[in-house]
C-alpha cells in the first residue's frame with residue numbers, strides 16, 4: 001500500500017487548531033523525530049534544540065525514537081505469529097507516519113486483526129481518525145479519544161466500538177507512554193485495572209525510558225521535557241517490571257534497538273535509554 005501522509009491542513013480542519021504559540025507536545029515531538037509533518041513550530045524549536053545538544057556530545061537523538069518505533073512493529077509481529085493474537089488495543093498510539101499498527105498487522109494476517117488506537121492528545125487522535133478513514137477497514141479499525149488514567153471510561157469506550165470480541169485474547173500496547181505518567185498520577189492503579197480486564201492469553205507490551213546507565217545528556221533531555229506539555233518520569237528496570245504485575249514475561253526486558261531484532265544496529269543497546277518487554281496473562 002502506498003502511504004499518503006496525513007497533512008497538517010487536514011488535521012487543522014478536523015480539530016480547528018492551527019500553528020499556535022503554545023508549549024511543545026511530546027506526541028508531536030515524537031512525530032517530528034520520526035520524520036512526520038504533524039508538528040508545530042513550537043515542537044520543532046524544542047526538538048531541534050534538544051537534538052543539537054545531543055549531537056554536541058556525539059549522540060543521535062533520533063536513534064532512540066526510531067528504535068522504539070521499530071520495536072513496536074516487532075511486538076505486533078511477534079504477538080500475531082507466536083501467540084495467534086487477532087485483537088490489538090494501542091494506548092497512547094500517537095501520530096506516527098511509519099509502521100502503523102493496523103498496517104503491520106494486516107501485512108502479517110491480512111484482514112484478520114482488529115485494532116483500536118487510543119490517545120488523549122487532540123492532534124494525535126485526529127491524525128489516527130483521518131488515517132483510518134483513508135487506509136483502514138471500518139469494521140476492524142477505530143480511533144478512540146480517551147485517557148489511560150480514566151481506565152473505566154477507556155475500557156467502556158473501546159468495547160462500545162464493537163470491533164473487539166469479548167473474552168478473546170488482546171495485545172495491549174502501552175509503548176512509550178508510561179514514562180509520561182508519574183506514580184502519583186495513578187499509573188500503577190490504571191495498569192492493575194487493565195491487567196484485570198484482559199482475557200486470559202492476552203499479552204501486555206510495555207516500552208519505557210530508563211535512567212539505568214543514563215548519560216548526562218539523556219538526563220538533560222529528560223529535564224527539558226519539563227518545558228513541554230508533559231513531564232517525563234524515567235523508571236529503573238525493576239520499577240518498570242512492576243507494571244506487568246503477576247504476568248510472567250514471555251520476552252525479558254531488553255533495549256528497544258535490540259529486542260527480538262534479527263538485524264540489530266551496530267550501536268550499544270543502552271543508547272536507546274528505553275526498554276521493552278511482553279508479559280502474558282495466564
Ligand SMILES: C[S@@+](CC[C@H](N)C(=O)[O-])C[C@H]1O[C@@H](n2cnc3c(N)ncnc32)[C@H](O)[C@@H]1O
Nearest residue numbers: 027030092093094119120121147148175176177
Ligand atoms: C511517544 S508517543 C508513543 C506513540 C506510540 N505508542 C509508539 O510507541 O510509537 C506517546 C503518546 O502517548 C500519549 N499519551 C500520554 N499520556 C497519555 C494518557 N494519559 N492517555 C492516553 N495517551 C497518552 C501521547 O499523547 C502520545 O501520543
